[in-house]
Amino acid sequence: MRRTKTAIAILAASTLLAGCVTNPETGERTLSKAAIGALAGTALGAGAGALVGGKHNRTEAIVGAGIGAIAGGAIGAYMDRQEAKLRQQTAGTGVDVVRQGDELLLNMPSGITFATNSYAIEPQFRDTLDKVAATLAEYNQTYVDVYGHTDSTGSDAINEPLSRNRAEAVSNYLSGHGVAAARIGTQGFGSRQPIASNATVEGRQKNRRVEIKIVPVKDTNV
Numbered sequence: 001m002r003r004t005k006t007a008i009a010i011l012a013a014s015t016l017l018a019g020c021v022t023n024p025e026t027g028e029r030t031l032s033k034a035a036i037g038a039l040a041g042t043a044l045g046a047g048a049g050a051l052v053g054g055k056h057n058r059t060e061a062i063v064g065a066g067i068g069a070i071a072g073g074a075i076g077a078y079m080d081r082q083e084a085k086l087r088q089q090t091a092g093t094g095v096d097v098v099r100q101g102d103e104l105l106l107n108m109p110s111g112i113t114f115a116t117n118s119y120a121i122e123p124q125f126r127d128t129l130d131k132v133a134a135t136l137a138e139y140n141q142t143y144v145d146v147y148g149h150t151d152s153t154g155s156d157a158i159n160e161p162l163s164r165n166r167a168e169a170v171s172n173y174l175s176g177h178g179v180a181a182a183r184i185g186t187q188g189f190g191s192r193q194p195i196a197s198n199a200t201v202e203g204r205q206k207n208r209r210v211e212i213k214i215v216p217v218k219d220t221n222v
Contacts, residue, residue: 051215052145052185059221061182069219070141075102079216082139089131103215106132110166110208119165121173129173137178144179145213146171148188151204156190164188170210
């Protein structure tokens with residue numbers, strides 16, 4: 001486990017170094033959008049298959065709700081269709097869709113989802129979230145984890161509950177718009193999982209985010 005974490009840290013550090021770009025006017029070095037996406041993919045890969053609360057209880061609840069699993073050979077095509085629809089629906093909104101194997105991660109910066117220090121979803125973002133909810137409801141053979149993150153500004157006493165409340169706000173919105181609650185898990189990470197440097201304004205903006213992780217319910221889980 002320690003070697004795995006070390007390898008992940010080295011990979012993330014390499015991505016940070018390779019993904020930096022220099023502003024020709026100010027000389028400031030910041031992360032490119034491609035590097036941000038790559039780091040999100042790295043984080044997704046590091047936790048591949050992991051879900052809030054584990055799969056056992058979640059799977060029982062999903063099966064109890066009448067939702068079936070996907071046969072192994074059909075998983076790739078199922079996730080392909082879902083990914084294509086989510087990319088189409090979120091194009092131009094500021095939401096990044098990251099694919100890692102059979103899993104998807106939607107990265108939603110808090111600048112478009114929440115006002116500063118608030119966990120009330122911004123009215124202008126609800127149309128996008130409506131479309132995301134509709135797609136998750138249509139492709140219902142998946143687990144849905146909602147993760148809240150903050151930058152390192154402020155104390156854990158502020159960041160931890162804020163990240164958790166934002167994750168729960170998105171979770172409640174999804175469950176209120178057709179996504180079965182049995183599929184959804186939430187967790188707030190505070191500032192513990194940055195995807196960019198907290199030393200810059202741009203980096204802190206990237207770190208303030210909510211993520212939706214989408215994992216197929218495989219027939220081997222049932």
